[in-house]
Amino acid sequence: MPPSPMDLRNAVLGPLLAQNAVQKAELTLGLQADLPLNCQAVIADPGGIPGRPLQPVLVSHTSLKAKPLNTPEGRALLLHAIAHIELNAIDLALDVVWRFDSMPEDFYRDWLRIAKEEAKHFLLIQKHLVSMGFDYGCFPAHNSLWDMAERTKGDLLARIGLVPRTMEARGLDASPGVKNKLISAGDLAAGRIMDIILEEEIGHVAAGNRWYRHVCKERGLDPIATYRELIQQYDAPKLKSPYNLEARRMAGFDDEELQYLAANGL
Numbered sequence: 001m002p003p004s005p006m007d008l009r010n011a012v013l014g015p016l017l018a019q020n021a022v023q024k025a026e027l028t029l030g031l032q033a034d035l036p037l038n039c040q041a042v043i044a045d046p047g048g049i050p051g052r053p054l055q056p057v058l059v060s061h062t063s064l065k066a067k068p069l070n071t072p073e074g075r076a077l078l079l080h081a082i083a084h085i086e087l088n089a090i091d092l093a094l095d096v097v098w099r100f101d102s103m104p105e106d107f108y109r110d111w112l113r114i115a116k117e118e119a120k121h122f123l124l125i126q127k128h129l130v131s132m133g134f135d136y137g138c139f140p141a142h143n144s145l146w147d148m149a150e151r152t153k154g155d156l157l158a159r160i161g162l163v164p165r166t167m168e169a170r171g172l173d174a175s176p177g178v179k180n181k182l183i184s185a186g187d188l189a190a191g192r193i194m195d196i197i198l199e200e201e202i203g204h205v206a207a208g209n210r211w212y213r214h215v216c217k218e219r220g221l222d223p224i225a226t227y228r229e230l231i232q233q234y235d236a237p238k239l240k241s242p243y244n245l246e247a248r249r250m251a252g253f254d255d256e257e258l259q260y261l262a263a264n265g266l
């Protein structure tokens with residue numbers, strides 16, 4: 001079936017394929033939330049996903065070194081890394097919408113809302129970087145998030161088990177420390193941006209938890225045992241304590257899951 005601009009699941013391919021980062025974010029914000037939805041359509045991969053700018057250069061994450069945050073460059077490096085995560089997060093949310101068919105309408109609407117919030121996060125940080133004399137693309141970045149997207153493109157359960165409820169949930173754990181570092185370095189504006197991001201990221205992880213359980217139930221799988229299998233099968237990055245238990249509870253992790261994470265060093 002040829003792509004129809006009137007269908008939401010085809011429309012997300014526009015921003016997903018866009019190469020310019022700011023344009024990608026703006027196109028995402030411009031997607032009409034009330035477009036008709038064809039939940040059952042199987043959409044062919046158009047190739048070139050995701051569209052990405054030539055800068056930043058992608059390198060291995062171990063070669064990225066932090067600099068002291070009391071210098072503008074050190075702060076810009078940290079903010080650049082967060083902007084890069086947000087750009088990936090736009091692509092990850094849009095990718096779920098076109099790639100995985102036969103889910104309920106609410107599922108696609110949830111991921112469209114998430115993509116728009118990620119676009120907002122990206123632009124908040126990108127504009128802050130510009131105000132500091134830097135921009136997105138100034139520094140190298142790594143590709144760990146999209147690597148996980150590639151590895152999990154064949155199975156929705158793996159995608160939502162390992163991206164929103166693992167990698168984005170790690171973001172909840174890291175957020176208070178990052179905010180404190182930025183505020184200690186005197187960047188109160190960046191601290192406020194981190195507050196906005198954390199609040200909305202809780203909603204993204206909550207959506208991940210909700211739909212992960214939905215798919216587990218559909219397939220007759222135990223959510224906790226399945227999660228352990230997914231972590232091993234896809235070689236997901238290990239979680240590290242301390243966990244942001246308050247944010248994780250707000251995002252719908254229950255006590256059994258949190259105890260499991262703590263007991264297994266996941």
Ligand SMILES: [Fe+2]
Nearest residue numbers: 086089118121
């Ligand atoms: Fe985000």
Ligand SMILES: [Fe+2]
Nearest residue numbers: 089168201204
């Ligand atoms: Fe997110």
